[in-house]
Structure formats: structure tokens, C-alpha cells
Amino acid sequence: MQEGRVHLKEKQFISIIKNLLKSEYIGDDCAYVKDLGIVVSQDSLVEGVHFLLECITPFQLGYKSVMVNLSDIASSGAEPKYLTVSLSLPDNVDADFIKEFYSGMKYACGNGIKIIGGDITGADKIFISVCAIGKTQGRNISSRKNAQIGQKVIVSGVHGSSSAGLKLLKEKKTEPQCLIKSHLEPKAQIEFGKNIGINVSGKYSMMDSSDGLMETLSTIAYESGVLLNIDFDKIPYDKEIERFENWHDLVLFGGEDYQIIATVPLEYQGGIEIGKVEKGSGVDLSISGQIIHYSKSDVDKKIFNHFKV
């Protein structure tokens, strides 16, 4: 729902919090707690902001709440292991909803990940907050600050499908199903993250594209102090989205695909290469025979204006 989730105000608040806490942990999607050998991430889904009950089943909502958080852990390079779930529910939520919701969560967890706790309280609307814990043993943990000049930029899969699916849902359309499914049932790229976390040595950056591909690239470039040179033609997307007038924007700025973006050494096998890490700042995008330069603030402005709710 909340395509404009990268609100400037939220960024301002995060900056205030960073200044106040002076915490070395805050910055990445996951906090890396070395002394305990874990990474920790917490994300919330709010009714009316991130989802509408008429567009998503309780099973899908449970499933997505888990996947969104597993995606953060996967993109740290760690092994997702445990979740706690905080649910705030209006009075009209019944036992059937709870059964379906937790069945969706359980399905998303598969065999390797366990829900170990949380709480349930009342509220006017549904609030879901999931905390995910990953194990770092045997893994090389990523940071958005760690892109190295000379590395290649790789992605785990298609971009634009989720926001195309959201557009269809908003227009009350039911086809193409594959796009709608991308929005309602995203899949955290756990194996992709695992391969990198185990096999890449040395510094590298990795993030999921929850806030959109460009936002992710721009963040890595800014935090690492590098330029990312990206070729639009190499970015994978589902041909079905070409039916949308602004499909380039869906690929570049649409959120919630939960793919992984990483900068890794050239010799790393795996992923789809979309560009290179170079000296400079921001993102250079080769598209339709042109090179468009995006600074951090260009991307922030574009997202704010384009997806303003």
C-alpha cells in the first residue's frame, strides 16, 4: 500500500534518532550484534498504510509479514532463525483470522525458522510488528557502507512486479495474476543471501529492494561513497508490466519486490549483473541511449513526488 514509504519526514526522524543515540548499530536494515553472533531486524505493517483487508487474505498477510522481515535478515548475509510477533487487533478480529494469519506465517517460515514469542493487544486497526533474528556464524555480514570500487552490482530477480500488482489491486483488477501475486506474496531471497554470505570474503554491500531498486542503489552509493553505474537494459523485469504507461518507473522506483541488490567481487558467480561500482557518487543510469545521473536528493525527491500518498 504505502508506496511513498520512504517519507522524507521519516528519514528526518531517523536522522534525529541517530544523532541522539549515537548508536553504532543504527544504519543498516539489520543491526549486527557481534558479541551475541546475531543480526536483528524489526518491521511493521499497519492496516490502511501498508495493506487493506479487502485486498489481502489473512493467510497472505501473515505470510507477507514474515517474508518482509526474513528479507532483511537474508540481505545481511545471516541465516534467518527466529521471529517474535506483536499483534494489535480490533475487536472484530475473530479466531478464524488468527488461524489463517498464523498459518500464513508458519508457511512462510518453512522448516528452518521458528516463531518464538510476541504479544497480542487491542487497537482500532491491525498493527503487525515482527522482530527477526538471524545467526551470523559462518557468514560474512554485509553493510550498505561496504560497496567497493571495481565490484559488480547484481540483483536476485525482477523489479516492478509488486508495484504493478498494487496498481492492479487498486483498480480492482484480477489479471495478470502473476503481478498481483508478486505484491501479495513476495518471497524473501534467502538462498541468494546465503550464497553471498557464505562465499564472498572481504567487504561487500547488500540490501533488499523493499523501498524500490533506485532507492536501494542510491542508498548503497551514498553510504559507501561510490558511484553505481547501472544499465537499465540489464535489469530483469516481467514483460507483463510493459502494459503500464510508466513501466520504467515501476522497475526503477516501485517498491516491495523484496529482491536482493548486492555489490560483489567480479569473480562471484550468481545473480544478474546490472552494473559496476565506480569512483564518484550517486547513480548513473544508462537508459534509452542516454545517461541520467541521479544524486541522493534526486532519488528522494522523485520518490516523494511520484509516490506521495
Added chain:
Amino acid sequence: MQEGRVHLKEKQFISIIKNLLKSEYIGDDCAYVKDLGIVVSQDSLVEGVHFLLECITPFQLGYKSVMVNLSDIASSGAEPKYLTVSLSLPDNVDADFIKEFYSGMKYACGNGIKIIGGDITGADKIFISVCAIGKTQGRNISSRKNAQIGQKVIVSGVHGSSSAGLKLLKEKKTEPQCLIKSHLEPKAQIEFGKNIGINVSGKYSMMDSSDGLMETLSTIAYESGVLLNIDFDKIPYDKEIERFENWHDLVLFGGEDYQIIATVPLEYQGGIEIGKVEKGSGVDLSISGQIIHYSKSDVDKKIFNHFKV
């Protein structure tokens, strides 16, 4: 705010979730993850359910959000170490609120505990969900299932003050300040939990009294399959609450004092003894020359009827 927080419906939902997940972790306030050497707890505070902005300052709200969660970790016997914070905020929340709120959080954390991450999203009302992580190294971790016949029941401090303070706030009174402060600025009993976690060997039970003294005693008795024999005259309370007509009920059933209740070997030094663990079930309360027996369902019904919102 939510004195009726122990809703029967929430208990029913938790029972559904336990059955569905068949998780060995769910049950205590903290999940004990042995392979990582941590305990994890997550609790939420919802505007209009757990607090009203006209009754609590942003500083106090931040402080309380942390203390509520540290209290869970302390009552496991583990060492509170790290927090993540998920905030959902309406548009009218400004930078000053964030500064005050996080200053309150930081103050509650002191030097030993760090806020390491979380997220900020939009919402109609303020929703705060905190996940707390504690380290179990060198600690003997409690379980509500572990009360042993022959142990004594001890508490860390006074009960009834917080709910008395809430009553005063609801009546827009400002005195006695000490009671109001008990509600707005509770203090997690970290040292009390630490002493037990370090010094008690063998099985013991420990919980905080967030849901009220009787509810806590009743839960320990039920989960451990024992009778707790409690002497009302030994329960510490602030004499100021005797001004309330139903002050016995405030002591027994009022919530949010965030004291610790534990069953420990007789030789343990520390805490205020209020009773004994015996063979049987439920709670026998000696009060005003009578012995009243409370079964688990007696306590549930009493809380539900008495504090129904």
C-alpha cells in the same frame, strides 16, 4: 490505560497460536533461545489502549516503553542488553516529540542497554512495539512452569500503586504524585532479577507483575501445577492507596507495577516473602482472618469483570 489487558479473547488467541505453531518457546514472557544464548521479548503500547497523550509526556512514554520490555527480560533472570523499536506515527507527530520520546528511551536504557534498530512508519494512532534481547551467559533462566513445592514466594516491591495512579489520572487529579509517578514512570526490577538469575541454582519461577499480582501468582500456580499460599498482610503496598475504597483489589488485581514475583529456595536472601509454594492448585489467600481460594478461572473472571473496559 488498559487495565483489562488480560482479555479472555487475547488468551483464546494465544492458545490457538500455541496449538498451531507447536512451538516449545511460546509460554513465558521471554522466549529462551538456548543455541544463541539469548532471551527475546516483544511488547507493544498502543495509543488509546495503553496510554493517552494527554496523560503522559513523550519523554515518559519513551521511558515506559523501554521499562515495560526490560521488565520482561529482568524477570527471566537474563541480562537486558539490546532493544529494537518499531514506531508507527500519525502525521501530526513532530521532531520535538521524537526527540523527547527517544530521550526518555535513552534515559531508561542507562549505560548498559543499547537501542540498535527498528523502523518508523505512518499510522492513524501512535503504535510502539519494542523487542528486547537479553544475554543468558552466567544466568539461571526462569520459567513460570518451575515453581517447586517448599519454595517461598517473594516480591520485589509494592503493588497497587500504578493502578491507583491511573485512577487519579482518569479523574484528572494530580496528587498524590508518588502514585501517579508509579503509573507513568515504572522501574524495571533489573537488579532484583539479576541477583536471582546469578545466585539461585536449580529450578525456580519468576515473572513480572505487569498484569497484576494475582494474575501473576495464578499463572505461576497453574503452569507449575502447585498451590501458592499467600498472606495478604505480607504484601507490600503504599499506605497512600488506602484512601481508595477498593484498595485491596488495587493491590491484588491492579496491573503495571512491574515488580518481580519469584518462587525461590527458602535459603535465598532477598525480596519480601509473601507466601509459600505448596501441593495443590491455584492461590490460597489469607486476608482479614479468612482464607479465600482462587482457581485460575476465578482470577480470569474477576479480572475480566472487574476491569472490563
